[in-house]
Amino acid sequence: MISVKNLQKNFGGVEVLKGINTEIDKGDVICVIGPSGSGKSTFLRCLNMLERPSGGQIIFEGDDLTDKKIDLDLHRQKMGMVFQQFNLFPHMTVMKNLTVAPMLLKKVPEEKARAKALELLGKVGLADRADSFPNQLSGGQKQRVAIVRALCMEPDVMLFDEPTSALDPEMVGEVLDVMKKLASDGMTMVVVTHEMGFAREVANRILFLEDGVILEEGTPDHIFNHPENERLRSFLAKVL
Amino acid sequence: MILPTLFLAAGGPLSGWFAKLHETFIVNERYKMMIEGFRNTIIITLGALVIGVTIGMLIAVVKYLAEDVPGLKPLAYVCDLYVKVIRGIPMVVLLLIFFYIIFSHAKNGIPVAIVAFGINSGAYMAELIRSGINAVDAGQMEAGRSLGMSRLQAMRVVVFPQAVRYILPAIGNELIALLKETSVAGYVAVVDVTRAGNLIRNNSYDAVNPLMLVALIYLVLVLLLTWLLGKLERRLSTGDKR
């Protein structure tokens, strides 16, 4: 579904991504782990071109997103993204947060958009908060709404950038539960996370990123039980 | 007419002043000049405000979009130049250039003044609208873009509605500055409040009362605008607690 080919990214001469190659297939749940500053967010943001790669290619469903002539907006509709800081629209109700993009971009009729939003809100246990504003929600509720907002566009893949890192510990579980359900429904997901329990349980492949390169990748069993790279071992020793 | 007569009859220290007011403003119907001046000051200020906000919005949006759309860079450069040039020229000089050079055949100074003040104001509006837009968290634009919105759509639906809370009070302040700045409109033969006061002073040989009245009119208008602005800001900040 997504092929990443020799992806590179510099920020003002500083090489942050130094040639990343990987394949993301339909139904994959891929967790990206690694120390802070290793380029995880940059990698994820390059997948939907929120950051423009300095080199290499992102092939999404057969189209090269780095091609200047491509309609990025159309492709982004199919790539949901969930941010560490939620980034809900504070001036809109929860319902409006969920329906604004489908109505504006896919011309879904309001009634249909609302019905879909309500159905998905119900699935994450927030059907009664449709008329709330984001400021009236807890962090965990906000992030669940943010996930639903992305899902309302019916994306083919969901990108998560440390979705639980800004949450109080007691709220991490409710968000991870939603993500687990999403994974078991067959959603293709790329998740940058420090939640090693989640990665071990849900991922079918884990990428260990350090210093802008994938140092090691494999199944959870491989990464957690038989790590080969020395730096992966010392990273795991610190976080587990 | 009745009121001053009453006070004259009552005598006392005020009666002399009222006699003077009568002589300055009522004789020869000189107060009518002040009414015309007031009307023109309001027309010029509001006309310039509309032009200024329009220009400011256009520039702000062009410069914002140009950050991502290379094709707009030359246009953004022109906008920058406009802002720099305008901010570097005193308003009076700009007004004279518009009246005596650019619209040198204009008979009526009022439209020229509206355009000149509007173009001047646009440069300041552009900057304050831009800083209002920049005050909105960058994550908002990214969230909009990640859903598939274009930069313009995300600006219109997500960013700008949030920027309004910063922009409106700043526009209010600019309006107050603009109102006072129009007092130089007399340079191009427009009878605004200031010029009206000056004409009355000239015709009546009374300097004190006309000029005090002019000062009072501006002061009251500014206090009124300040009060309205305060109300607006309180409304906008309670909106925050939704």
Ligand SMILES: Nc1ncnc2c1ncn2[C@@H]1O[C@H](COP(=O)(O)OP(=O)(O)O)[C@@H](O)[C@H]1O
């Ligand atoms: N917009 C940017 N401008 C300059 N440097 C950046 C920018 N974004 C990220 N970086 C740098 O790139 C490196 C990797 O950042 P990031 O991808 O956020 O890492 P991670 O998510 O793994 O913590 C860091 O050194 C960071 O300072």
Ligand SMILES: [Mg+2]
């Ligand atoms: Mg990060």
